[in-house]
Amino acid sequence: MSIAASPIRFPDAASRTVMTRRAWWLVCLNFLIPGSPQVLAGDRKLGRFGLGTTLALWALAVVALVTWLLAPAALYTMFSTSITLWIVAAVLAFYAVVWFVLTLDTLRLVRLVKTAPSARGWIAGLTAVLMLFLSGSAAYGAYLATTASGFLSSVFVAGPSEPPIDGRYNVLLLGGDAGPDRDGLRPDSIRVVSIDADTGQAVSIGLPRNMVDVPFNDDSPLHELYPDGYGAIDGCEVDVCMLNSIYTEVELKSPDMYPEAVSQGSEPGIEAMRDAAEGITGLEIQYYVLIDMQGFLDLIDALGGVTINVPEDIPIHADETFTTVAEWIPAGEQHLDGYHALWYARSRHGTSDYDRMARQLQIQEAVLAQFNPANVLSKFQEIAAAGTQVVKTDVPQGMLGYFVDLARKTKELPVIAVEMVPDNGVDPEDPDYEYIRQLVQQAIAPPTEEPADG
Structure with a gap:
């Protein structure tokens, strides 16, 4: 195999221009198709493993997309159980490690000392940023999955589903x-x-x-x-x-x-x-x-708060007697934080239970919309x-x-x-x-x- 036939695996190491161009290619390929730099320029066994995991992830993404388009309820059900979320967390943690290893190996293959001095910092910096993006995103996703699993376990029961009644x-x-x-x-x-x-x-x-x-x-x-x-x-x-x-x-x-x-x-x-x-x-x-x-x-x-249209000034009470007013929620469009939204829903001063019911429904609808x-x-x-x-x-x-x-x-x-x-x-x-x-x-x-x- 000649040098010209495979400039990625057998580059002209004496040419800083060739090595710099090759470095950029390897860094970008590692981000777009993890495992491909190893197949082209390094350990082919590691590269095939990296490519296999990449293709497997793409296949899973395609299956998930098709399922979401054709039967979204099935996808939601799959990802709303604690066991599935733990599996997702384990898979994402695995990919975080794999991408970290592949990126470090790509940086080794780049051979920074052979690239142009002016490009070395940029190449190393981009490699670090992309590694943080790939591995960091996977690790954060694993963390969210475990958090969601704990949330579901603490709030929702494990029991049989009830069928609709009269639809x-x-x-x-x-x-x-x-x-x-x-x-x-x-x-x-x-x-x-x-x-x-x-x-x-x-x-x-x-x-x-x-x-x-x-x-x-x-x-x-x-x-x-x-x-x-x-x-x-x-x-x-x-x-x-x-x-x-x-x-x-x-x-x-x-x-x-x-x-x-x-x-x-x-x-x-x-x-x-x-x-x-x-x-x-x-x-x-x-x-x-x-x-x-x-x-x-x-x-x-x-x-992040809730935006509603306040029909008239609503009081916030200073104590549990619901008679002393501490401040007012002014009429008009207002963006309320939790404290003010809560008082908007429960305020009693000068209003009836029926007014409160209307305000509670208004808050519920606004929250649903967000x-x-x-x-x-x-x-x-x-x-x-x-x-x-x-x-x-x-x-x-x-x-x-x-x-x-x-x-x-x-x-x-x-x-x-x-x-x-x-x-x-x-x-x-x-x-x-x-x-x-x-x-x-x-x-x-x-x-x-x-x-x-x-």
């Missing part, structure tokens, strides 16, 4: 009134989100916490105790017999009503609230998510840390991929809001539950117009 998934969302300035927890925000399992169309049903005479289905253990509604005849076991008191009563007075709640990733009080929400709406609820106020605050901060791949990936560590503040959820890991894909569809459609408030013909202090169930059914299955005869 829908119904989720109970509870906002726990606990935070850095409060002891204990009680549901302050109560909402049922019903999602079409095919289209992703979501109906958000707001339930005022002060609803009374809450009915329970016949199969609920609370039905035997309150056959005519919660506290409707002889009162209840706590001071105020309202919807959000059901959680407190069952947790403190009668947790034995739901003996299997804890083993199934729930709490007796949460299961009581599920029964109450089912009795009110007429929907069967498969899952619940409960997040406390501190988790809400941290999540907003992790997302959940996009770029935002989540760029701030994943902060979002994962905030996610661990989710107090309870029984959504199983096996359903996460499906729900991620469903949420993608949901974001593309307007959320249908149904608030059980006086403006919608509902008096929470004297509720007509038959009418409430009619409102729910009209929202999730609106009547279709019959075609005209002839």
